[in-house]
Amino acid sequence: MSLEIKNLSVSIGEKPILKDFCLTVPKGQVHAIMGPNGTGKSTLAKALAGHPDYTVNAGEALLDGQNLIGMEADAIARAGLFMAFQYPMEVPGVSIANFIRAALVARLKEGENFSATGYYKDLYAKMDELKMPREFTSRAINVGFSGGEKKRCEILQMAMLKPSYAILDETDSGLDIDALRIVAEGVEHMRGPEIGMVVITHYQRLLNYIKPDVVHVMYGGRIVKSGGPELALDLEERGYGWVEKEFEKVV
Amino acid sequence: MSDFPAVNSASVVAxxxxxxxxxxxxxMPAWLAEAKREARKRFAELTMPTRKQEAWRFATVSNLSCDGFTLARGEASLAASVEPVVTCGGCLDFADDFHAGGKPLDPELAEKGVIFLPLDAALRAYPEFVRKYLFGHMPNLGSEKFEALHMAMFRSGVFLYVPKNVEVTLPLAALHEAVRPNAGLFPHTLVVADENSSVTLVEVFRSRDANLAHFACAASDLVALPGARISRRLIQSWSDSSLAFHLGSSTADRDSSIDSISLHLGGGHVRAEEHGRIVGRGGNVQMHSLAVATGSREIDQRTLQTHLACDGKSDLLYKNVLTDKARTIFAGLIRVDELAQRTDAYQTNRNLLLSPDAEASSLPGLEILANDVKCSHGMTTGQLDADQMFYLLSRGIPRKEAEKLMVFGFFEEVLSRMGNEELSAYAGGLLEKRMGAAG
Structure with missing residues (x-):
């Protein structure tokens, strides 16, 4: 069981971003993808989620064997892939409670009924873990949320929807240290044999709280180096300059 | 078809x-008969609107013929026993402008001096008192000919008076139903809230049989005396082949407030005029509207916020959702008199287009003569936001469902101001039905 990305090439308009990208994340593992800005990290996330602005020119993304490429965004999500966005959208007038409920209802199997009491019990328990006050449920999605609240809300959705794979795109950006810790704890809490996670980050500091099994370095639209957690520390110490020097020719 | 046969009679305009x-x-009191005859004369003299008139710009004036509609002749047999849409302290039910039932006013309120009667009954019981206020204000935003017709032809409606310092906690309700085929209705609503009183009036306007055509020329006059608070909720679902005028006026005296919310869900052609006047220092008028234009419906909205006194506040929010080949026109003006210093006045019109064939026009305007004011107007017309849509899809919510969530999100800004959960739920249900029927 794994999320297997094979030779994925993605462009925005005419501009190629991902080139022959390969990555395999076995279920139960946490992988980190690090790399300089503009190297295609967020493109990877958006393309896998089925964003219409990204064109997949070649390759496959197999979620436990099911190819996600060409599927609609909502079908990809129901197949088990979750995307925590770097900049979660504000959706005025749609409450968090109704939003998550609609997402869960969409996942009901035929003949299954939605239990409102079970839903709220589950929702409140997870909100408590993330230190989110109850009134959050009636607020409109991300409207007027602080950076930290937005990211916590992403983690809450992930916890409620129980995906088999999750991609966290720059979840640490815009967070102060307290919020970072709460979000990281939420992620660590979900970690287990039932889920594979990809944590995309520019900085090493998130990895002080989320311990990855594997660290990948991305450059020029592909992974150029993989290693253990020590690779992240190495990057932190040496910066991205050496990556650029070392792999410019290769890319 | 209706259980009630059409009445063979002359057209309402004859x-x-x-x-x-x-x-x-x-x-009929002599003064009223005189006023009606004058109104009839005015109606005959005034010409039909043309598109060349600023007040009718963009409107399909050819829809305004009332020739096929006959005078509603309500009678007791038309009564339908329906529960009021909200838990209320009293309800007046009208069928074809005939008071056909309802729920009597809570005796405690009656004892405090609250008057809540069909207008014709109020004219019999308190002729001089009603006379003092009747036709005190009309919106005068282009439909003067139809205002005259309304005045000439009205025969009943709601009369609500709340005495000084009386707070009516439960809403009062009225149901105006069009029943007979081609019935022409002229419901009038007159609310007078005396000093420091407060009241909420919920009015439902609808066709009993959605397959019949009706004509409604409704007018309302809300008068808040110093320190009073009036909330009015209007829920309109005339049949798709109906022609309707809703001519509303709100007049706020010193430190009083009037908060009106109108939901326009039906009608083939709807002309909605709303004029809020601040006539006393610190008066506050809130004008909110939500219209769902489906099919080939046309909803034509004209508003005016007139500030005649200082320290007043007015806030207007009109939101329209359009599907299919529907059209909406919003033309609004804020007018601030030179005496009305420190006025706060806002006007917002938002149109959500769910179909490429739908068309929304928006004509906002300001006319400010005072120099120390805060005034702004804003308008947006657009489709569902693609990034918001992607966000909902990315959580596994199917596109149709995501659309529905976003459209209801658009409604929410107005629905959340209803101030009554029962009413919000009722309105939500009607909206869902209406949106479900849209193409």
Whole structure:
């Protein structure tokens, strides 16, 4: 069981971003993808989620064997892939409670009924873990949320929807240290044999709280180096300059 | 088809219909008869609107013919026993402008001096008192000819008076139903809230049978005396082949407030005029509207916020959702008199287009003569936001469902101001039905 990305090439308009990208994340593992800005990290996330602005020119993304490429965004999500966005959208007038409920209802199997009491019990328990006050449920999605609240809300959705794979795109950006810790704890809490996670980050500091099994370095639209957690520390110490020097020719 | 046969009679605009109306009202006070005859004369003199007139810009004036509609002749047999849409302290039910039932006013309120009667009954019981306020204000935003017709032809409606310092906690309700085929209705609503009183009036306007055509020329006059608070909720779902005028006026005296929310869900052609006037220092008028234009419906909205006194506040929010080949027109003006210093006035019109064939026009305006004011207007017309849509899809919510969530999100800004959960739920249900029927 794994999320297997094979030779994925993605462009925005005419501009190629991902080139022959390969990555395999076995279920139960946490992988980190690090790399300089503009190297295609967020493109990877958006393309896998089925964003219409990204064109997949070649390759496959197999979620436990099911190819996600060409599927609609909502079908990809129901197949088990979750995307925590770097900049979660504000959706005025749609409450968090109704939003998550609609997402869960969409996942009901035929003949299954939605239990409102079970839903709220589950929702409140997870909100408590993330230190989110109850009134959050009636607020409109991300409207007027602080950076930290937005990211916590992403983690809450992930916890409620129980995906088999999750991609966290720059979840640490815009967070102060307290919020970072709460979000990281939420992620660590979900970690287990039932889920594979990809944590995309520019900085090493998130990895002080989320311990990855594997660290990948991305450059020029592909992974150029993989290693253990020590690779992240190495990057932190040496910066991205050496990556650029070392792999410019290769890319 | 309706269980009630059509009444063979002259068109509502014919002199014969007026004569019939006058003859059918025994012992009409002489002053009212005189006023009605004058109004009838005015109606005959005024010309039909044309698109060349600023007040009718973009409107399909050819829809305004009322020739096929006949004078509603309500009677007891038309009564339908329906529960009021909200838990209320009293309800007046009208069928074809005839008071056909409802729920009597809570005796405690009656004891405090609250008057809540069909307008014709109020005219019999308190003729001089009603006279003082009747037709005090009309919106005068282009439909003067139809205002005159309304005045000439009205025969009932709601009269609500709340005495000084009386707070009516439960809403009062009214149901105006059009029943007979081609019935022409002229419901009038007059609310007077005396000093420091407060009241909420919920009015439902609808066609009993959605397959019949009706004509409604409704007018309302809300008067808040110093320190009073009036909330009015209007829920309109005339049949798709109906022609309707909703001519509303709100007049706020010193430190009083009027908060009106109108939901327009039906009608083939709807002309909605709303004029809020701040006539006393610190008066506050809130004008909110939500319209769902589906099919080939046209909803034509004209508003005016007039500030005649200082420290007043007015806030207008009109939101329209359009599907299919529907059209909406919003033309709004804020007018601030030179005496009305420190006015806060806002006007917002938002149109959500769910179909490429739908068309929304927006004509906002300001006319400010005072120099120390905060005024702004804003308008947006657009489709569902693609990034918001992607966000909902990315959580596994199917596109149709995501659309529905976003459209209801658009409604929410107005629905959340209803101030009554039962009413919000009722309105939400009607909206869902209406959106479900849209293409």
């Amino acid at each position: 002199e014969a219909a007026f004569a019939e109306h006058m003859a059918s009202w025994p012992r």
